[in-house]
Amino acid sequence: MIELRHVSKTFSKGDETVDAVRDINLTIARREIIAVIGPSGCGKSTLLNMIAGLYAPTGGQVVYKGKPVSDINTDVGYMTQKDNLLPWRNVRDNIAFPLELAGVGQPERADRAQEVIRHVGLDGFETRFPHELSGGMRKRACLARMLLYGAETALLDEPFAALDAQLKLTMHDLLLQLAAEMGQTVLLVTHDLMEAVTLADRVIVCTRRPATLALEQRIDLKRPRDVLNVRFTNEFKEYYDALWDRLRVEYQEERV
Secondary structure, three states, X not given: XXXXXXXEEEEEEOOEEEEEEEEEEEEEOOOOEEEEEOOOOOOHHHHHHXXXXXXXXXXXXXXXXXXXXXXXXXXXXXXXXXXXXXXXXXXXXXXXXXXXXXXXXXXXXXXXXXXXXXXXXOOOOOOOOHHHOOHHHHHHHHHHXXXXXXXXXXXXXXXXXXXXXXXXXXXXXXXXXXXXXXOOEEEEEOOOHHHHHHHOXXXXXXXXXXXXXXXXXXXXXXXXXXXXXXXXXXXXXXXXXXXXXXXXXXXXXXHX
């Protein structure tokens, strides 16, 4: 589904040059869930932006379904840390916004939005506005909007970082359920190693900036996953410890 071929990205501002990503090679299969983890500011979000076509790589090539990404990649949905709901629109109209941009008529927009609203458990909140929703409900609305958009690939940039532990578990369970039902490919950037092991088929550890590939760990925990109890298994602990052993090297070097 996605290939990063010797991808590098450098940003320039005046006389200053910053290497964000250097020589990343990665292949992501259809319906795989990949988690990317690494120190803050190491270039993880830059990878998502290049796959989404928001940035062009300085070197190498980003390939999506066999074709180089040369413009905005409309086959992906992008969910950022901020929910980006439009404050003047209610839940139904926020979720239906992609259909409106596509020229779909109002009656069809409302019907299709209502279907996905039920899917994410927001029944009864259709006419509420973003400021009237809890943090978890806002995240559900964002997931619903991405589902309605019909993206075959979901790019998630720390989407649950601001949620408490209980809400995170709920959102993890919902994400896994929806990804399985929709057959989506998921690329998740996170700082939460427990989240990464809980959700992913593979976890990619990046070095401190510029990001390079430090470790690629396959997570062979059975699916469907019980997000509450899987973290208490011996297998989970083994994966967690192996990843942390490599990840903490980057944090130790960062403090030097």
